[in-house]
Amino acid sequence: MVASPKPVYLKLRDMIAAAIIDGTYPEGTLLPSVRALAAEQGANPLTVAKAYQQFQLDGLVEVQRGVGMLVAPNAATRLRKTERDQFLTEEWPAIRQRIDRLGLDAQELLAKQTG
Amino acid sequence: MVASPKPVYLKLRDMIAAAIIDGTYPEGTLLPSVRALAAEQGANPLTVAKAYQQFQLDGLVEVQRGVGMLVAPNAATRLRKTERDQFLTEEWPAIRQRIDRLGLDAQELLAKQTG
DNA sequence: CATGGTGCATGAGTGCCATAATACAGCCTC
DNA sequence: GAGGCTGTATTATGGCACTCATGCACCATG
Structure with missing residues (x-):
């Protein structure tokens, strides 16, 4: 194995997934904004967006442009x-x-x- | 996860390691040549060589240039x-x-x- | 020595990842 | 409507890992 050369956007994706599963972000909750999470994790906003994108495609988050991203029901x-x-x-x-x-x-x- | 975008040389490395562990290639055995294994697996000889390289560094195989690679003792x-x-x-x-x-x-x- | 088998070093090509700067589209509050 | 917050699209750039093609160095055999 190569230690942990795991892409950043996948790490972020896993972090968010884990947080949703363990109830850190319950249904209807507003997830951290792309820019906010990027600043917190020291990553690029686009990289964070790429991580979030995976959840949008699966309908696990509701995107409200101008507002943010909400955790979908039964996510x-x-x-x-x-x-x-x-x-x-x-x-x-x-x-x-x-x-x-x-x-x-x-x-x-x-x-x-x-x- | 993204299915299995695992590098070829790592897959090969795992295959060889498994074969050595389960006794397919006992100590002192001549391992398949780089070119032979490459042809068999449909990979590039250099990619196979890269897989073997890991074992050389750990002293698990003895390289005899012009002959081949032997499984080291207690490998x-x-x-x-x-x-x-x-x-x-x-x-x-x-x-x-x-x-x-x-x-x-x-x-x-x-x-x-x-x- | 000639041949054909080894492994190995060099270099180039390709694609993914991450970053950056900029601009746009939508919603909320004042 | 103005300002400030959301997500999104565009383009460009640098870096890194993976893969590959070519050619060379080495050894055993006849």
Whole structure:
């Protein structure tokens, strides 16, 4: 692996997704503006816009030009379902295969607490 | 995520690593030549060479110019240990955190058999 | 030595990412 | 309507990673 050369806009996208899922931004909430989030994260406004764009296409945020972006109804639920499906079908199989190949013990993995 | 835009040389590197770990290429075995593997995988010889390069730096393969590349002693063991450590310290925490965030049951996932 | 197999160094080309500056379109408050 | 906040479109630029084509250095074989 190459450490974390993950594109900034994807990192931002993940941050926002996580915040929506865990309820930091409930339904109907006004998300941080493109410029505000850019300033806070030290990124370019266009890069932030690119991150938000992903959610617009999926209808997870309502764009009100001149006002801001609102978290759409059931965004958290839908987002969780989407990420869950994608994780289970695309990511987990490979991870599971890797665990087996490395001969790792399930108990040992479960013992580790989050964060 | 964007499906799998994973660089070719990393995919190849993983393939080779897996093959070494599971004993497809035991210690002292001559690995497929750069050109041969390139032809087989439909990749460029230099891309394959880049994949092999990672193993040379770690001393997991012995390069004999004009002959080929040999699997170094204890390569499988060392490789498994390296990958294991890296997985446990760098990858699993993030995965575990994601599992929790998505409301999935880690124990249930690990209980399932591969494939 | 000639041949054909190795790996390797150099260089160029391509595309994605991130940034910047500027301008426009819409909504709210005063 | 004026001013200030939203998101958006346009264009240009620099950097970086990935991939590839060419040619060279090395070794084993006959």
